Amino acid sequence: MIKQIDYPNILLDALEHGVMIVDEEFNIVYWNQWLEINTGHTYSSVMEKSLLTFYPEIDYRTLQRKIRTTLRLNSPTFYDASLNNRFIPIPRNKITSSLLSTMQLQVTISPYIVEQRMVMIAVYDISDLHELKLVRQQQMEKIAHLNSELQHDKQIIDDNLLIVKTDGEFHITEVSKAFNAFFGFKENELIGWPLQIIYSDKTPLTEYTYMKKTLQNLERWTGEIEIISKQSEPLWMDAVMTPWIAREGVLSSYMAIYHDITDKKRLEILATTDPLTKLYNRYKFDEIFNIMLMRGHWKADDSFAIVMADIDNFKHINDMYGHPRGDEVLVKIAELLAKMLREGDTIARWGGEEFIFLLPHVDAHKAMFVAEKLRIAVEQLGLFVNVSVSFGVSLYVEGDTNATLLNRADTALYKAKENGKNRVEILQ
Amino acid sequence: MNKKVEFSGDHLDVLRELMNIAVGNATASIADLLQAFGTMHIPKIVISDISGLKQYIHDTIPIQSSHYVTKQLFGGPLGGEFIFVITDEAAINLGNHLYDVDAPSDADIYDAVIELTNILSATMISRLTEELNVKVQFFVPSTEIIQGNDLIYLEDTLEYSQIIIISTQMEFQNQNINGHIFILTKDAMIQSLKDLIDQKLEELYA
Numbered sequence: 001m002i003k004q005i006d007y008p009n010i011l012l013d014a015l016e017h018g019v020m021i022v023d024e025e026f027n028i029v030y031w032n033q034w035l036e037i038n039t040g041h042t043y044s045s046v047m048e049k050s051l052l053t054f055y056p057e058i059d060y061r062t063l064q065r066k067i068r069t070t071l072r073l074n075s076p077t078f079y080d081a082s083l084n085n086r087f088i089p090i091p092r093n094k095i096t097s098s099l100l101s102t103m104q105l106q107v108t109i110s111p112y113i114v115e116q117r118m119v120m121i122a123v124y125d126i127s128d129l130h131e132l133k134l135v136r137q138q139q140m141e142k143i144a145h146l147n148s149e150l151q152h153d154k155q156i157i158d159d160n161l162l163i164v165k166t167d168g169e170f171h172i173t174e175v176s177k178a179f180n181a182f183f184g185f186k187e188n189e190l191i192g193w194p195l196q197i198i199y200s201d202k203t204p205l206t207e208y209t210y211m212k213k214t215l216q217n218l219e220r221w222t223g224e225i226e227i228i229s230k231q232s233e234p235l236w237m238d239a240v241m242t243p244w245i246a247r248e249g250v251l252s253s254y255m256a257i258y259h260d261i262t263d264k265k266r267l268e269i270l271a272t273t274d275p276l277t278k279l280y281n282r283y284k285f286d287e288i289f290n291i292m293l294m295r296g297h298w299k300a301d302d303s304f305a306i307v308m309a310d311i312d313n314f315k316h317i318n319d320m321y322g323h324p325r326g327d328e329v330l331v332k333i334a335e336l337l338a339k340m341l342r343e344g345d346t347i348a349r350w351g352g353e354e355f356i357f358l359l360p361h362v363d364a365h366k367a368m369f370v371a372e373k374l375r376i377a378v379e380q381l382g383l384f385v386n387v388s389v390s391f392g393v394s395l396y397v398e399g400d401t402n403a404t405l406l407n408r409a410d411t412a413l414y415k416a417k418e419n420g421k422n423r424v425e426i427l428q
Numbered sequence: 429m430n431k432k433v434e435f436s437g438d439h440l441d442v443l444r445e446l447m448n449i450a451v452g453n454a455t456a457s458i459a460d461l462l463q464a465f466g467t468m469h470i471p472k473i474v475i476s477d478i479s480g481l482k483q484y485i486h487d488t489i490p491i492q493s494s495h496y497v498t499k500q501l502f503g504g505p506l507g508g509e510f511i512f513v514i515t516d517e518a519a520i521n522l523g524n525h526l527y528d529v530d531a532p533s534d535a536d537i538y539d540a541v542i543e544l545t546n547i548l549s550a551t552m553i554s555r556l557t558e559e560l561n562v563k564v565q566f567f568v569p570s571t572e573i574i575q576g577n578d579l580i581y582l583e584d585t586l587e588y589s590q591i592i593i594i595s596t597q598m599e600f601q602n603q604n605i606n607g608h609i610f611i612l613t614k615d616a617m618i619q620s621l622k623d624l625i626d627q628k629l630e631e632l633y634a
Contacts, residue, residue, distance in 0.1 A: 062527070066543065069461050075550035078568055080538040106568060 018090075018123040021112050024067055026051040026060065029118060038090050038103075055088045070109045070119050079107035081126060092127055104130035162237070162258040165244075168251055170195045170212065179258070184230035195256070200226035200234050204343055211241065215254055218243050224261065236265035274349040276327060277334035285348035285356055289402060292358060303396045305367035307357035308409040309337070309374070312388045312421040314353035321385065329387055333378055340377055342370075355389075356409075364395050364428055371424040379422065388422035395428055432590055433618045435475060439625050446559050446628075447471040447552075447594055454551040455598075461547055464525060466600030474593040481591050481612070482580055488595065488608055489513055489577035496537070497579055498545040500569035502553050505562040505620055508613030510549040511579065514541060518605045525603045541571050548598075548609060560624040592618055 012019050013033035021030035028046045036042050041054055052060065066077045079087055081104070090103040106124040157163070158177045165174035172190045180187060183198070190198065196208060203225060214221040221241045226234050237258040244253045272284035280288075292304050311317075311333060318326035330353060337355060338347050350356040359367055371391040378389045392413025394405050412427040419425065435443075451468045459465050474484060489495065496519040498512045514522065523532030523540040532540070549566060557564040594611040613621060 062539065062543075065461065065526075069543070069547055069550075072461060073457060073547065073550040073554065075546075075554055076566055077546045077550075078542055080535070080542045080571060081568065086535055086539065108568065 017125065020051075020121050020123075021118055022051060022067075022121060023119075024064070024071070024117040026063070030120075035123075039088065051088075057089075058087065066109050067119050070111050071114050071117060074111050074114055076108050076110040078109070079105075081106045081130075087123065090123075090125075094127070097131060099131050099134050100127050103127050162260070164190075164195065164198070164256045164258070166195050166254045166256075168253060170254065172197075173253065182229075182260070183227065183235070189230075198227050200228050202226060202234075206343060215241055215243050216251075218245065218251065224265070225258075227258065235260060236262045277331055277349050279334050279338060279355070280346065280348035282348060282350060282356075285346065285350070285358070286402070288346050289358060292360065293396075293400070293402060298396050298398075300397070301363045302361055303363060304358060304360040305362050305364075305370075305393055305395045306405045306409045307359065307367065307371050307374075308350065308392045308406075308413045309355040309357070309371075309389050310413055310417070311353040312390055312417075317385055317387070325384070329383060329385070332381065332383055333387065333389065336377055336381060337374055340374055345370075362395070364393075364426060367393050367395055368424060368426055375422065375424055390416035390421050391424040392416055393424065393426040395426070397428070433622055435622060438629060439622060440473060442625050442628055443594075443621075444471070444473055446556050447473065447596075449559065450552040450555040451596055453555045454548050457547050457551045458544070458598075458600075462526065462544070464600045464603050464605065466598060466602075466605075468599075469597045471594050471596040474595075475618075476591050476593055478580075478591065481593060484593055484595070485579050485610070486577055489579070490515075491576045493517070494573055494575045495577070495579075496541045496571055497574050498541055498569050498571040500545060500549050501567040502549065502564050503567065504557070504564045506557055506560065506564065506613070506624060507617050507620075508611060510545070510553060511610040511612065512541070512545040512548055512607055513579065513610070514544075514605070514607035516573065518607060521604045525605070538571050542569055544607075545569050545571075552609070552611070560621075560628060562624060590615055590618055592621070 012030070015032060015034060018035040018038065019030070019032040020028060020035060022028055027048065027050055029048075031041070031043045031046045033043075039054075046054065051058065066079075070077045087105055087107045090105070092100055092103045094100070103125045104127045106126045108122045108124075110120045110122065112118040112120040160178050161176055162179040162182055163174075163176040164172055164179060167173050172193050172195055175185070175187075175190050177187075179185070180189070199208070207223070207225075211221045211223065220243075221239075223239055225237050225239045227237050228234055238261045239256055239258050241254055241256040243251050244255055245251055272280055272287075274281045289306075298304060311329070314326065314329070317329055334347075334349065334355065337357075341347055341357070342359075344360055346358040348356050357371075359370055362370065371393050375389055375391055378387060381387060390413060392409045392411065392415065394408035394412060396405060408427040412425040415427070416423045416425040448470060451471055455466065455468050474480070476484060493515045496514050496516060500510045500512075502508060502510060519537050519541050520532060522544060523537035524530065526540040526543065527536045529536065546569070549569070553564055553566075592611075592613050596609050597606060598609065599606040
């Protein structure tokens with residue numbers, strides 16, 4: 001006799017998910033092997049018994065409504081799978097993750113034998129999928145938290161730091177709120193303009209070129225720079241500019257952070273400037289002079305000169321026209337001399353009616369030429385009284401000190417006076 | 429690019445009539461199964477492309493609210509996507525009604541929305557496919573909360589060239605529940621729908 005094979009039951013037991021058949025009163029008619037193994041309730045122990053006996057915590061009102069809907073529409077109904085299991089709890093044995101202690105189930109209620117009011121409830125373990133979702137959700141929450149912190153920090157920076165960003169061509173791309181507020185610019189007003197537009201035109205071109213070159217070499221540039229506000233007020237800034245390398249060494253932009261040092265600068269200017277002529281005072285000149293001496297790599301054809309100048313017959317002007325007019329002459333000559341110098345030259349008031357110059361990168365001939373040019377300019381100044389200036393030049397040679405150079409320039413000046421004034425003498 | 433399927437006035441009339449029957453069926457089922465008595469609007473049928481669908485949804489769904497959006501796929505000779513959109517306020521009222529609690533939990537609300545979607549999709553689509561003498565398979569629905577009315581993800585829609593939009597609105601005034609329903613089908617399925625309607629027309633006029 002051929003043994004009858006129970007194909008449907010074998011098939012249901014072979015399934016990789018749970019299948020139970022229940023009637024409208026929740027009486028269990030079938031319980032497959034997957035459920036036996038995973039719930040610990042055997043087929044024989046649950047058969048003909050109510051689901052309620054084993055799982056009293058299920059919301060049976062909802063389950064009944066879903067079963068009724070399934071039978072009435074002859075179409076499957078579903079439990080929502082996006083939240084924790086709301087059907088039977090089935091323990092989960094995953095050790096390497098503790099996000100889910102019970103299986104997350106996808107529950108589908110399908111019509112089975114509608115005339116006998118029976119449905120098939122299939123439960124699918126979607127824990128791994130749900131776990132991924134939870135992990136992703138946790139990561140998204142972390143990212144959201146970090147983003148909010150980042151946003152907060154960015155806000156603090158934007159509100160408090162004076163920052164300008166430029167593209168690789170030094171055109172402004174971004175300006176912090178604090179910068180706009182501090183300098184009186186409107187939002188986006190500076191965007192697209194060259195960075196140079198915010199700098200004072202007193203900024204030496206060489207300084208700007210040096211800054212650009214440093215940054216293009218992917219190095220940081222620091223320095224003091226004067227920025228002009230929207231209201232045309234010059235403000236001194238301590239600046240740090242850094243190149244921004246986006247990826248694979250490709251330079252993409254520059255960022256400048258400014259710090260207001262206007263008050264410090266004013267004090268510094270007061271300490272280093274002659275109040276009448278606005279030229280450097282003796283203290284500041286000495287500082288620059290000593291730096292030049294320390295460089296020490298000067299040659300005969302590329303040296304630096306010290307030029308001392310003294311207004312001829314200045315005592316006579318004071319006596320004739322009074323000290324205020326004498327001061328006026330001093331100021332006018334100072335302005336003229338300062339204006340005529342090359343970029344990088346230094347002029348200071350040495351005392352009384354005396355000025356001193358430091359001319360880098362000259363030889364004796366060029367130093368004499370510059371001094372002569374200055375002399376002629378003063379001669380042609382056209383003030384209320386004819387004025388002239390005598391010049392004494394000395395050129396740095398190896399072994400010179402501050403004192404020896406000054407002494408030679410002073411002697412040359414004395415010689416110029418001796419030789420009739422309004423002339424230039426050099427002592428090498 | 430797929431060739432566009434041309435629908436005649438007769439095709440649209442039949443589809444409209446079938447949808448009217450489906451909507452009546454859905455209203456009756458909800459009254460019976462959920463004890464909620466209300467009305468459903470006469471469905472609108474629009475043949476569109478993806479940008480038209482986006483615009484249609486933007487024009488239909490208010491942007492100010494957040495919504496529970498349940499999407500369920502159905503397959504077979506006629507396949508597509510069934511979308512049920514309900515404001516979070518209406519979803520809470522639905523959870524309240526089905527679970528008979530003052531403050532339904534998130535799980536209650538999600539489950540209530542899924543349950544209503546089940547009934548709507550099963551009754552409307554089943555009735556439509558029954559009339560067209562074909563069987564349909566429903567897939568597991570999923571619900572998400574969306575701020576505003578951006579229901580369509582670009583990456584989901586790149587393959588679409590032609591879409592039929594069947595939309596209606598349900599209102600259950602006593603429970604203060606209303607929602608929008610969209611039945612979307614595309615490209616090859618539109619041809620399939622046209623063929624099925626042709627068969628129906630032959631049956632009717634044979």
